[in-house]
Amino acid sequence: MPKKSDKLKDILRNLNKKYGKNTVYYANDEKEKERFPFNVKVIDEFIGGGIPVGNFTIIYGASGVGKSTLAYTQIAYLQKKDLVCCLLDLEHSFDPRYAEKIGIDNKKLILISPDNAEEAMDIIIQLCKEKVVNYICLDSIQALTPVGENETSRGLEKSMEKNEMALLARQMGKFLRRIGTPVYKANIGFLFIGQTRTQGLGTFFTTEGLSGGHALKHWASLILKIQRGMKSEAPKVKKEIVGFSCIITIEKHKLYGCSPANSKIQIPFYFDGGFYEKKEEENSSKKKGKKKVSEVSKEKAN
16 A cells, blocks of 8 residues: 555646646645845845845835835845846836946836826736746836726726726736736746825824725735834034935734834935935944044144
């Protein structure tokens, strides 16, 4: 009589032959999650090394808090590692000169500006299935416009008076179900950028959330919320404000080495280049230089 282990091996072999290689396998054969860093030391240490590859990450917050700049910083770093990066500019706000200032090589960046949500989703699905890109950033979720918002089933333009309930949420749920496996198999880092949505619960109580449906939150392995800190904590050079304080909160994660959910860090954002630690290094080096000069002058005087 054959042993259970032998029978199981035969079944696994047959299943993989029928449904494809590595469809059924032992957990110790699963590779450790690769990470794509933001190249901002404080943030990377906070989230355990970077965003997970083969899964979805969401960054959201109010307008003007540095969400797109953080994504550009990551793209610039990944390009230096010879990885193919793709940016879906759904807001049509991409500025080549600003991107170059952050460090992006525009000659290597694939920029996609589709007319509607369905076009954007079809393009992403094809890129993932063909395994031709390493990183995709979608900027932003709210700018995804389903065809149903603009046209009727007969192709006629809709009036602004007609409202469609949860069109984007339904499309997003379908999209994530279709794209989840291709993203995982192609080992792609996928970053969604979104804005906060204020929801009123009664007269005196409001909450901030992410629009685009609940499916996004369920599928994401990492969700980061970015907020502005207090004005008094903004970075300054000679008493002049040169940026603002940025608070990053981990709302959800399924990653080893990541800080616990609801953990927060505070980091400066500089108007002239985004998130980096050069300002602090320059200031500290200047202070050290001044100390050394003063020490030398004292020795000469003596």
